[in-house]
Amino acid sequence: MSIGITDEQVELADSLRKWAASLSPLAAVRAAEGDPVASFADVRAAAEEMGVAAIAVPESAGGGGGTVLDQAVALEACAHELVPGGLLGAAIGGALTGRPGWYGVQVRPGGVVWDGGAATEHLLLAGGTVTPEVGVDLSARHGRVTDDDARDAATGEPGRRLLALTLAAAEAAGVTRWCLETAVDYAKVREQFGQRIGSFQAVKHLCAEMLETAEAVTAAAWDAAAAADADDTEQWAFSAEVAHVVCFDGAVEVAKACIQVLGGIGFTYEHDAHLYLRRALALRALAGPASAAAERVTAAAVSGVRRRVEVDLEGRDEAIxxxxxxxxxxxxxxxxxxxxxxxxxxxxxxxxxxxxxxxxxxxxxxxxxxxxxxxxxxxxPDLVIAGWAVPTILAHGTDAQRERFVRPSLLGELTWCQLFSEPGSGSDLASLRTRAERVDGGWSLSGQKVWTSVAERADWGICLARTDPDAPQHKGITYFLVDMRSAGIEVRPLREITGEALFNEVFLDEVFVPDDCVVAEPGDGWRLARTTLANERVAMASARLTKSVERAVELAATGELGPVERVEVGRQVALATVCALLGVRTTLRALGGHGPGAESSVAKLLGVRSRQDSSELVVRLQGDALAVVGPIGKESGAPLAADLWEQLNTRCLSIAGGTTQILRNVAGERILGLPR
Structure with a gap:
């Protein structure tokens, strides 16, 4: 998904991508190779006629009268096609001065002038004459200041820097999206060893990881632009720094991964992939070190800044x-x-x-x-497993089952557990071996389940068992409601790496389940296990930090961490913020009447990484005290003991509910369309 969420923004991006492609921008880039004063005149004339770089300039001054977010959507679309000629500098300069033009912008004193080589005007912090150069990005002509004979009186450095980061992040998102699409399209058709390479798990995982990074880059770039339009400089600064941490390194990594998927052809000069890598490298260099941005994120978090996201319901809430x-x-x-x-x-x-x-x-x-x-x-109150069991009963159960189970579950009178996983069928649920045989008035279930939370105190369990051993794996499974007080059930606690026993293994020895506790029809179990209510839950948008990230900020506030450690904390704050922003974007799509985009599918993958990495960082920040921590526990009075419990406990997150590796297979196949 691109930066734009609303129908208008999506339409703008689509139309600009088509327009940009019609200009043959890559041919123009190649034709100008080695020319330091190349102006890309034809492309620039077309862009000026379209007003692409003046979208955020007031209409009264000849601009589009749009928002910074609108401008970001446009820059992302044009970067997707690698439009040359200085659109980024023109957009920054136009938004700063309030008038359209082709600007070179010096963002940092003594630094390179962004798009200075192709500009007709310059915004120079230190002043001077600009000499254009051919740099790593063949689609741009940045400039070098050669003397100090003038001084710019326009907007000062802090605001200029935030705007430059915000719009550069949008370009990074466009580059990232092209690289992902190009790699995936190639993996779908390129054959090696008699198979399309997208069917190889290594390639599939690489593409899925590119998707994760692309969604993070997109979310961060979108948020920085959205924050720029709000009247809160502190919030904008925080979101722009998060974008700095995430977007530019992310774009470079995805561009490199694209070349890796392309293989030898991606390493050739003739292929366009290196041009996108060059743009990504240039944007990262212009933005400056991400480590410095991460340290600024830490400083802001320590001072109490958190990203606050307001969801505009556009008046639709007034009646309700x-x-x-x-x-x-x-x-x-x-x-x-x-x-x-x-x-x-x-x-x-x-x-x-x-x-x-x-x-x-x-x-x-x-x-x-x-x-x-x-x-x-x-x-x-949290419904826990009832939140999975009851929707299935509502959607597929009988009236009698709904009457019996739904309201008591909502009231907390019934506690549920899930009897799905088995020792030999974790992520591969269709290979389960628990069998259910027909008996008078119902079924007799025998088998073993594992990793079952709260089984020791559950009243009922949702259970999958094989009722037709001769049917294909996905066809012969039935969905049962099992009374956990039934004869033949034995629950044994499983001690975990934290030392506690939250999971259980459950043995079923000829457990009788009456016919009225079968949901839907025999053989429907696999379908039911994968369904939810059509009217999905939409959560209130939030960008709160997770427990371990807040703990890391708390440690940073002591003043005892060094610069390297503060950078690590800032990176974790940025990642946690982006994970929350993925949820915000999903909420906004739902409010606009659309189903969830790719961000909802990668949110678990990024969220797991965030929670595991941040909990590990918290422990690492406390040095060798780990070696003498004493008994650990979630509720331990010793902070490090509780921190260590959290680190160990989060190891389950990349296993439970489908391992990270399986989820990447799913993302590669169902979202990216890669072959099985």
Missing amino acids: RPEARTIAERIAALPPGEQRAALVDAGYLTPHWPAPYGLGADPTTQIVIDQELARAGVAR
Whole structure:
């Protein structure tokens, strides 16, 4: 997905990509090779006629009157086609001065003049004459200041730097997107060893990792541009620094990975991939060291800055907010022990579920309810496994099953566990061996399940078992509701690497399950295991940091960390912020009536990386005290003991719910369309 989320932004990006491609920009780049004063006149004339670089300039001055985000969408689209001629400098200069033109912009005192070689005007912090040079980026002509005979009186360095970073990040997103698309398209058709290379897991994982990075770059670039349009310089500075940490290194890494997927052809001068790598390298060099940006992110976080994202409901909430506020305040006024039942009765515990258990609420209504409950101080209880089991019963169960299980589960009267994984079928769930044989009035289940949370206290379990051993793997599975108090069930705790026993293995020895506890029809189990309600839950947008990242910031606030360690903390703050922004973008897509984009699919992969890396960093920052930490525990009174518990516990995140490697296979095949 590109930076743009709204229909208008998506349409703008699509039209500009087509327009840019029609200019044959790469041919112009190659034709100008070695010419330090190349102006790319034809391309520039077309861009000037379109007003591409003046979108954020007021209409009264001859510009488009758009936002910085609109300008970012345009630059991303043009960078996708590698349009030459100085669009970035022109866009920065136009937004700074409020008038269109072809500007060279010096962002840092004594630094290179961005697009100075192709400019007709210059914004120079230190002043001087600009000499154009041919640099690493063959599609641009940046400049070198050769004397000091003038001084620019335009916007000062801090604001200029933020705007330059914001719009450069948009170009980085465009480069990243092209490299991802090019690599994936090649992997779909290139054959080696008799197979298309996209079917090789190594290539599939490389492409999936490119997708993760591309979505992170896109989210960070989008947020920086969105923050630029808000009236909060502190928030803009924070988001621009996060973009600095994420976008430019990310673009370089994806460009290098693209060449790796292309193989020998990608290393040739004739292929366009190296031109995109060159643009990425130049943008990274112009932006300056990401380590310095990471240290600034740490400093901002230590001072209390966190990214605050406001979701604009565009007035769609006006008709529903008064009632939502009244209900939320009424629930908040009840004793804590009565609030859960009140949430259930109002449909506010699961508003996305259909009536009478929810409201069948659309995304806007869900967001408003979230906001009003938060405002009133009402916390929803976590349904845990019931949040997976009950939607399946709602969608596929009988009326009697819904009557029996749904409301008691919402009220917390029933606790559920999930009996899916087996010792020989973890991520490969279709290979499960627990068997269910027909008996009088129901089924007899025998087998072993593992990694089952809360099995020791669950009332019911959702269980997959094989009812037809002769059917193909995915066809002969049935979905059962198992009473965990039934004869023949043995639960044994499994001690984990933290020393605690949160998981269990469950043995089923001829456990009787009546026919009325089969969901849907025998053989439907695989389909049911993969379904959810059509009206998905839309969470309230948030960009909060995770527990370990906050702990890392706390350690940085002591003043005892060195520069290298502070950089590491800043990188973790940036990654956690981006992970949260992926959720915000998914929320905004839902509010616009669209299904989730790729960011929702890679959010778990990036989120796992964030939580594991940040928890490990927290422990590492505390040095050799780890060797004498004493007994560890989540609730330990010793901070390092609790930190170590968190680090060890997060190792399960890249295993549970599908390993990272399997999820990358899924992302490669279902999102990128790579062959199996």
